[in-house]
Amino acid sequence: MGEWGLESRPVHPSGNSMAPSRPKPRITGLSGIVPSGLTPQSAERIELRSYVFLDSLQPQLAAYAGTVSGGFLPIPGDACLWLEVAPGLAVHRMTDIALKASTVRLGQMVVERAFGSLALYHLDQSNVLHSGDAVLGAIGSRVEDRTHCDVTWYEVIRAITPDHAVLINRQNRRGSMIEAGMSMFILETEPAGYVLYAANEAEKASNITLVDVKAVGAFGRLTMAGREGDVEEAAAAAMKAIAAINARSRSH
Numbered sequence: 001m002g003e004w005g006l007e008s009r010p011v012h013p014s015g016n017s018m019a020p021s022r023p024k025p026r027i028t029g030l031s032g033i034v035p036s037g038l039t040p041q042s043a044e045r046i047e048l049r050s051y052v053f054l055d056s057l058q059p060q061l062a063a064y065a066g067t068v069s070g071g072f073l074p075i076p077g078d079a080c081l082w083l084e085v086a087p088g089l090a091v092h093r094m095t096d097i098a099l100k101a102s103t104v105r106l107g108q109m110v111v112e113r114a115f116g117s118l119a120l121y122h123l124d125q126s127n128v129l130h131s132g133d134a135v136l137g138a139i140g141s142r143v144e145d146r147t148h149c150d151v152t153w154y155e156v157i158r159a160i161t162p163d164h165a166v167l168i169n170r171q172n173r174r175g176s177m178i179e180a181g182m183s184m185f186i187l188e189t190e191p192a193g194y195v196l197y198a199a200n201e202a203e204k205a206s207n208i209t210l211v212d213v214k215a216v217g218a219f220g221r222l223t224m225a226g227r228e229g230d231v232e233e234a235a236a237a238a239m240k241a242i243a244a245i246n247a248r249s250r251s252h
Contacts (some may be wrong), residue, residue, distance in 0.1 A: 043139040046093075049115060050084035050193030051146040052245075053132065055125060058203035060175070060210040061196070065107065065119070067174040072105035072121060079125040080107075081132050082215065084117045084193045085139075091116025094135050101134035102127040110216050117193060117216055148249045149242050152219060153188040156235050158228055160184055168223070173212040175223075183231040184211075185224045187238055192220030194245055198238035199224070205237035206230045 057065070059076040066073045074080060081104075085091055088111045095109055095118050104127050108119040122128050136142060160168075162180040169177045178184060185202075189195050192215050199213045199222050207230050211223040224234055 043093075045087070046090045046139045046141075047086040047147075048083075048136075048139065048141045048145050049086055049147045049191040050082060050117070051132070051136075051143050052080075052082040052193050052197045053129065054080040054082070054197065054200045057121075058200050060203055060208075061200050061213070064175050064210055064213060069107045069119070071107045071109070074107055074119075074121040075123075078121045078123055079128040080196075081120045081128045082117065082193045082196050083120075083132075083135065084115055084191055086115050088112055088114060088116040091118055093138075094118060097135050097138045098131040101131045104128055104131045112216060114218070115191075144248050144250060146245075146249050147191050149194045149245050150190045151187070151239075151242060152190055154186065154235070154239065156183060156185050156231055158183045160225075168211065171212075173223070175210045175212050176225075178209070178211050178223075178225040182209075182225045183228040185222075185231045185235040185238070187220075187222040187235075189220045189222075189242065190218065192217050194242060195220030195222040197245060198222055198241045201241035202234035202238040206234040208234040 057074055057076055057078045057080050062074045062076045062078065083094055085094055091109060091111060095106060098104060098120055099106060104120040104122045106118065107121045110117045120128055120131055159181055160178070165178050165180045187195060187198055189198070195213055196215050199210065202208060202224060203210065207226065209225045211225050212221070214221045222238070224231065226234070
């Protein structure tokens, strides 16, 4: 034993230690990390559920998005891209590709039970579209490959009662309150992300109040309120928006 209790090692005449050398590990890509029998995840396994481009966020929807955003806050007029993919953790790869492709800002990223979603914002539409193209190219998809939108429920309820209005306002909503006597438009879609496009187009078309919009989960849900004529106009715009999505989506 040498000084400080360290083990002495024989020294070669050249002055180098004669301790046995250790082979250096060689890691190429994910070899050495992925257990034997498994291969790195292929982009072919990623399902494009929603691809929603909003050319100009309307004031109420932008304000609502800010209340749920965990990242950078959008402002009215920003372009927005909402992507939803499966499996859920694949959203991390999509986020990495999108952020490296342009100067877009990440407003939201959610990994839930079965799906993953992200929201990108930028004042320049071309930046948002460029990041979207980069993601599509990386997973070998087109906009037309996104999942067809199913409308599972839609309805206009006229002149809602005070009790009904109070219960809606006490629910976990982040938009404006609804008043007794207002008419209400409700919409439920699958996949969830498509309600954002419906909400944005409805707000463009009508003087409407955005009560609630949920674009995460198995189903998307939208609630809007206002005068009867305004609500009917908003509902028509929302349904027209869904039809436009389905015109460029894969069938069942």
